[in-house]
Each structure stands twice: as structure tokens, then as C-alpha cells.
Amino acid sequence: MEALVRQAQDQTVALLLSTYRDLSEDAAPTVDELFTDVGLFVLGAELSLEEAVQRFFLALFPPVFERLVEPGLERLDGGYGECVRSAGHGLAPYGNAPARLTKQLSGAALPHRVLLQALHLGVEVINTTDHLQLSRECRRALLRMSYCPHCQALTSTRPCVGYCLNVLRGCLASLAEVDPHWREFVGSLEALLVRMDSGMDLERTLAAVPTIVRDAIAHAHKSAPYLSSQVRGVCGHPSRLQSGGVQRGVRDSLPLRVPAKLSEETLSIRRKEFLTSLRVYRAFYGGLANQLCVSELAAQDGVVCWNGADIVKSYTQQVVGSGIKAQADNPEVRVKEADPVVNKVIDKLKHINQLLQGRSIPKLGTLDQIETGSGDAEGLYSGDCDDEDGCWGSGSGPGGKSPAVRTTNCEYSVLSQSHGDSENCFQPITRRDQNKPQHRFSFINKPAVSQRLTNPQP
Template sequence: MEKQELICCLVLVFPAVCLQSPTDCSEVQKLFHLNEIGPIKTVPETPRTGSDLQVCDSLSLTCCTKNMEVRYQTAAQKNVQNLLQMTSSSLKTLISGNVAEFQEILKNLTRQTEYYINSLFNSTYQNIPPEANGLLRELFTDIGLFMLGSELGVEVSVYRFFDGLFPLVYNHLINPGLTGISSVNAECIRSYRRPLNPFGSFPKQLADEVRRSLLPTRVFLQALNLAIEVINTTDHLQCSAQCTQALLKMLYCPHCQGLTQSKPCMGYCLNVMRGCLASVEEIDGQWREFVRSVEEASSRLHGAQEPEQALLAVHLPIINAVMHAQRNGPKLSAQVHKVCGHADRTAGESVSIQQEGSSAGAPRQAARKTFSSQRKEFVTSLRHYRTFYAVLADRLCVSELASSDGMSCWNGADVVKSYTLRVVDSGIKAQAVNPEVIVKGPDPVMHQIIDKLKHVNQLLQGKAILASGMLDVIEKGSGEPDLLSSGDCDDEDGCGASGHGEAGKPMQVAEPQTPDKVNDRRRSSTQMKTVGADLESASGHETRVGLLTLTLLFIIAHLCG
């Protein structure tokens, strides 16, 4: 009777399934080869003593050698990396696919807007030669690249456009009687555009408006590219030596005992994976904030900051700049004569009259989705991944690695009915009491990723822009630093640096003016005058909304007519 009680007590204290030495290693050989861990000859045909093993040591005979242990360790790390990539693949596809869609939509939108504004410009100023089309095309190319993250500053592109436009305006609008000017005179006029300031404050106004209205779109796209970088980094996690040994013990040490079908207990798996992914799961807080910030930034991309409206608004400062130069034509002519001398006329050249609709070919068919509809769908889908990093370890165990409830499982030493050790929480701090993995501290690479997420969250929320006055990290310089304000003065204060004409004066919001003289009297020119007259009675937000509405009506009438 006493012996039976003793046996019952031993069963209660040690509830493990009796672990016997494997009788042969054929199944281990088969899986070792099929899983491409190594050649079959690496695996012994019969069990042996495992005194030389460092992790999968056992008092009984084993099918493993020291060489196999090294190969199993590499395979365990590769298996987990593959699982990480498989688990994050839907999230990565969602973000990268939408980034590609956004870029394509913006490229198409930029091309279409270039065509519309080119037609608008040419129908208003038909004496301007075709060179103006190339200038507009280059300007819109640069604006498109700015939205997609190019380091080229907006001021550089805008001022280069007006530099090239001035000789054309001077020769064909201010002095239409000239049959042509030499290349020397044209270069002189172009080089003195900024000191002469023929276009008033409108070049600076255009640069400011483009940067201000399209910067949120630029930040939005760059934030998504950072999200892809985060996923790529966590997908290629570099495991510590302690983690790699724990993975080996959990996934392949059972094979050494011939238990090739055994899976780790759920609690055991959670301890190992939470320990190995502790630094990755530290991303959780900033990732949740990232998803929320993307959602809020998306909701702010409307009205003047919607790419469609921001691009359509580009034409107003250009038209006003040309009107300003025409209105001050006599003064500009005197200044040009003083600086560049009288124009050398070239014989036999005539002014090329640009015909309506010939500037950029037929407009492309509108994209199936607008930027607005695409980003709304994307944000809705992204919201489902808000807790992705919080439950990453748990997801790997539940879906792939661990044994089902109620089944016998591997606890790291034996096959048992259940795991009896404490299961720790996620995160670095909780791993101090992890019984399976020693976690020494945060991973430096993950720490850098967290810092990047913090910064991009600040950009999405507008905090970094408000703190510095400009996007220091994402827009690394405009290319013309002397045009930027210094000290505590910014664009909203109405001041700027000196030395480049319009940039040295307080920016004033000029009202659209009716041209003093426009050579062409066609219907489209009359419509533009009507637009200018209507806008004179508006101000502030109403001016922008009214402008865009009238512009769209004009485009429709122009294309249909």
C-alpha cells in the first residue's frame, strides 16, 4: 500500500510522459534532409551519447551531434525569421502597395494639371513662344518630385522657372515689337531677373504656397516609407546568442530525442518568443501612435492641402506675376536697357503664335481613384494593424509554433501534459524574470527605429514643423539658404532675407489684376479677365475656394469648347 502511494505522489510531482531513448534515428535523418538543414550523413544512424552537446544535452542516448546542434541553431533562427516575414507580409503589402498607388496617382495628377495650366496659360498669352511650355513642364516635374520626397528645394525650382520666363515675357509681351533678341541679351535678361524683380512678390508667394500646401502630402508619403523600413527591420531580426539557444532548445532539441512531431507548450513558447522579441515589442507604443498620427494627418489632407486643389492653384501666382511685369513694362524696359543695353534684334525671326490645345497633347484619362479616396481606404485598412507589434510573439505561438491545448507538449526538457513555469508579460522590463531567455537589454537597432517613429509621428502631428519653422529632416535644405528667413522671423511675419528681390520684401497677398494690354482678344482671355474681376471682391479662404471653383469651370468649358 505504501509503495502505491509513493508511485502516485511521484506521478503528481513529475507529470511528464516517460522519456525513453530513441531506438533509431531514421525519422530524424529524413526531416534533417527534407528541411534542408544539412546532409543525411550528418545524422548518426543509431543513437549515441550526447556528452559533447551544449544545449540539447541529455542523460539518455541522442540522435544529435555537436555539428547537428550548430546546424539546428541556424535553422531555428531562420525558421523564426521566415515566420516573422510571413506574419508581416499582409501589412507590408498593404503599405508598399498603397505607396505605389499614391505615387502613380500623384504622377498622373501632376501631368494632367500641367496640361490644363499649359492650355490656360497659352490661351491667355498666345504670343509667348513654345519655350514656355518646357519651363512649365520642368516646374511641374520638380513639384511632382518634391511631393515624392526629392531633396530639391521648392524655391530653387520656382525661381528657376521665373528666371527662364522673364526673357520670354520681356521680348514678347513687354516689347512685342521686337522680332527677336540675341542669345547674349536673353542670357543677360535672365541673369538679372532677381535683382530687377519684374514679377514682384509672386515668385515667393508661389514657392511658399506650393511648399505649404504640398508638404503634408510629402510627409504623409515619407511616413509610409518609414513604416516599410520598420517592417523590414523587424523582419530581419538579429537574435542574441541567448535567444538563438532558446529557439534551438524549443524547436529542435526534441528531435534529438526522436520526438520529431512534438511541439512546444503554449506557455513555454510564449516565454521564449516574448524574450526573443522583447525589443521588437517595445515598438508597440510608437507604432500605435504612428497609426493614429497617419489617420489624423490623412483627415487634414483636404481643401487647400488636397493635392488636386493645391496643384490647380499654381497658375494664379504665375498669371499674376506676368500681369505685374506687363503693368511695369516701361520701367522694366528702362532698367533692362541700363543693365543689358539695347536689345540686338535678329533678322528674319517671327513670333510663334501658340495655338490652343497644342501645348501638351490630349489630356490623359483621369485616374480610376483619386488621392483622397485611396488614402481613406488605406487608413481604414491600416487601423486593423494598430496592435500588430503588441501581440507579435503571441501570434507566432498561437498560429504556428505551439501545441494545441490539451495535447502533450515539449517544455524544454521533456514531453509533458502542461507547462508549469511562470509565463511573463511582453516588453523588456518583464523579461527580468523570464525562466527561458536571458534578455540583457534593448536592441540598439530597435532603439533607432523607435526614435525614427517618434520623429515621424511629430512630423505627422505638425509638432516638428511648428518647433523649427520648416521640415529640417525630410527637406534637407532648399538649395538657396539665403532666401530663407532667419532668427525668429518666418514667412507668416511677412519678412524674408535680402539679396534676391522679391525675397527681400514683406510678402503681400496681391489681388489678381486685369492686364493692361493683352495682344489676343479671344474668348479664353475674356474669361480669364472675368475670373480676375470676380476674385477682386473675395478674400482669405473664400478667395482660394472661389478661385478653384472658377478654374475648374473654365477648364471644363475650355476642353468642351
């Protein structure tokens, strides 16, 4: 994103340099400020693009007046320059260019802003759920399933499929509640990405900015007599250069040399790659118990298996479904209630889904509130646990314990956030390794929650 904005900024300066050489030097800082505002807005800063565009054109008017409307003037002093700037506010010297630029930038930048915020939240959801503490009941059930056969010298016997599903669905009951909201999140992201490709592409919009700026300046140049009389009527007559002085005016147009593209790979291609990999994880939370049992833990059909008490040909207990309510009949794991941390994650997913679907318009501070939540993150605990379980909810401080949910270092080149740890480093869009971008949406290693389920500590 940074490279894309910088490229559009360089193209704008290059166009001004080729068309209005003397103007380009004075306009460069103003151009830089405009594109800085655009980049900050996309990354989540609470600012108005309409106001940013207005500031840009207002700041551009004094040098336009000095170099194009009244060529041959002495350098405008501070007082007269400020008067020219104020006068330009009511003269509409650029025609409809400011309105065009505002409309195009807002239409393309807001979806990208929401997209990046959604991806940031997606990373938070995964990191939070990946580090949930297992309840005491869950740990006991896992130990009984994995290690009790060893006491009877049955080291190669695996648990029955139904038994394994009951244990893991009990352990993952809270995570299963995330499933419908996560599916909606993935579907909403997919719909947003399709809309962006169909007409809200930021790359194409930024590429059009230099032309709009050039047209705006050309309109002011053509309106020079009108603008000159209006400014003189408000600010008085400016000082002109002495005879023989060097006149600084319009330079004949030169062939435009647009800076080379940074990469043949467009933002649209990256989004499509991301979407392809994202679809793989649509059913991640709902299917985690099934995936672990069928692919790693449980015995195959027709093979004798462990049912928690003995070796049997088949598991005869009722196999419950996924989710909190279904665990009321679970014969293997007692589940008390939904995890409060998971409930917070679900609330955040609901909010961001509304934004992604266009059912809610973000106001100042809304996206930050969704990211951070309305309460203090410290002091949260996860699972049915107490001091004996080794988890806590008392927060952290000098001499205190750290929260159960933690984040460490994992570099994200787009989101510029740090999440993950040695067990799990999640990559939502781009991770840069030795200056080579890799576009993936996957766990680098097995998720920590899966490791704790498949390798419980006795």
C-alpha cells in the same frame, strides 16, 4: 507622383499654348524646370521651393517682355536678355502670383515629402527587424520547444500556451520595444494623411498651378507700359523688326484642351486605401508573440501540452510580459540586453514621429540623416551572438563577411527604393506588376523572422 507632376506640367504648357501661343515655345523649358524641382523636392532633394518659383518667374520674364510687353521686337540677344531678366527681379511684374504659388506649393509639397520619407523609413524598419539574428539562448529555447518532444515520440504534442509565450516573448523582447514607437508612427501617419486630405492635397495644388501662371502673365501684360518704361530706363531701347516683318504678339484665346487625366483614381483615394491597410499592422510588433503562439504553435486550452520537460495538463511557470525588462523573470530564455540595431531603429522612429507630428521642422539634410543614421551601417550586429552563432559585426569588404542586416531587390514605384528579399517583399504604397498598380501594405510572404521562429533549424 511622377505622373501627377507630369500631368500638371502638361496642363500648364497647354494653357500657355492656347492663350499665348508664341510665348509657349520659349516658356516650355522654364515650365519643365519648375515642375522638375517640385518633383525632386517631394522625393527628398534638398532644395528650396521658394527659390525654384523665383527662378521660374525670373526666367519667364525675358520671353514675356519680348512677346507681350514689347511685341514686334527682334529676338533679344544674350546681353540685352540678361539685362531684362535682372530688371524684372525688382519690378514685381507678376503681382502676388509668385507669392501665391510659393505658399501653395510649399504647403502641399512639404507634407507629401515628409510622408514619402516616413514610408521609406517604415520599409527600412520592417526590413531591418525582419532580418534580426536570433540569439543563441533563443535558438536553444526554440529547439527545446519544437523538437525535444520528438525525442520522446511525442510528434503531435504542441507546447503549452504559457510556455510558448515565454519562449517567443524572450526571443522577441527587443522587437517588443519597437511597439510603442511603431504605434505612434502609424498614428502619426494617419493624422498626417487626414490633414493632407483636409487642405494640403498636392493633387489639387498642382492642378491650380496653370491658372496661377496664366494670371501672372496676364498681370504682366496689363502692366506693359510701366514695365516697358522701366526696362528701357535700365537696359536701353531694344531693336525692333523692320517694316514688313512678321510681328509675334498675342494670339486670341482658344478653347483650352486640358490633357486627359491619367486615371480616375486620385492620390487621395490611394492614401485612404493605404491608411486602411496600414491600421491592420498598428500592433504588429507588440502582438507578434501572441499571434504566433495562439494561431500556429501552441496547444489549445484543455489539451495536454509540452512544457519543455514533459507532457502536462497545464503550464505552471510564471508567464512574463513583453519587452526587455519583463524578461528578467523569464524561466525559459535568458535575455541580456536590448539589441543595438533595434535601438537605432527606435531612434529613427522617434525622429520621424516628431516630423510627422509637426513638432520638428526638417532642415537641410535632416531627413537623409534620419534615413541613414549617424554612423556606419556596416559593422552592426543583431542579437546576443558571436562567431559560434554564425553572425558577425565586423563589416564587409574583400574577403569579409556581409552584415547581418541585408536588403535585396523589391521594386517600389513611389519610393524608388529596393528593399526586401525572396522571403519578404514589403509594399508600402504601390507595386507595379505588368503595368497594373496594386495598392497594399502587407508581407507578400510570411516575414523571415516569423519563419525562423516557427521553423527553427535543429
